[in-house]
Amino acid sequence: MIIRTPNDLGALIRDRRIKLGLDQISLAKRAGTSRKWLVEVEHGKPRAAIGLILRTLRALDVSLKVNDGSKSRGIEHFSPSVDIDEHLDRLRKKP
Amino acid sequence: MIIRTPNDLGALIRDRRIKLGLDQISLAKRAGTSRKWLVEVEHGKPRAAIGLILRTLRALDVSLKVNDGSKSRGIEHFSPSVDIDEHLDRLRKKP
DNA sequence: TAGCGATGTCACCGATCGATTACTTGCGAA
């Protein structure tokens, strides 16, 4: 499962919670947070704190890893032109 | 690379940024955020907003995926006792 | 060593957070 948006993450947390047979109160307690926060995060709250999210994932015995697929190779091809454009912009700003 | 803490994430963002030859201003601009925020996130800011973090990762052409290794299998073994303990606690609270 | 670009830090501001408590609504089993 790829995580690209807060909604993806919320769905993951809910899915895992249900699979473990936990209710929101139990997971919130394990994660050291509030049920209210968990409700919001499960619905994709974009401004939820990363530290609490990672703690919640740990409470679900889940961690995340970097998804380095074909996209990563794509970066290598595009990298030179990206650098040049960025630095030309920066130079133009300098009088 | 496994992401378990805000520091892990901050290190990933910095590492990728440098590999792409970007400075903080350029990446902040691409991610639609401020340089200040990026500085803090790169240093492991635990209360940074998940939505901004995921956007920043996208600007680096990185996504995250769920790390389902031996830990995942471990959950299956421990799951029954965990459920029982949680629900016994909940029952004891009910008069 | 000097200079310059990059990174680190500060002050300020309106917006939002996360926790607590309580009430409302939804869902599934009997």
Add this chain to the structure above:
DNA sequence: TTCGCAAGTAATCGATCGGTGACATCGCTA
């Protein structure tokens, strides 16, 4: 259909956020 549990939502509060602009410090190259 009814009931009970779980999930959804609201009010309140002190803490912190993220952005802007400016200054301080660091690191690297000539």
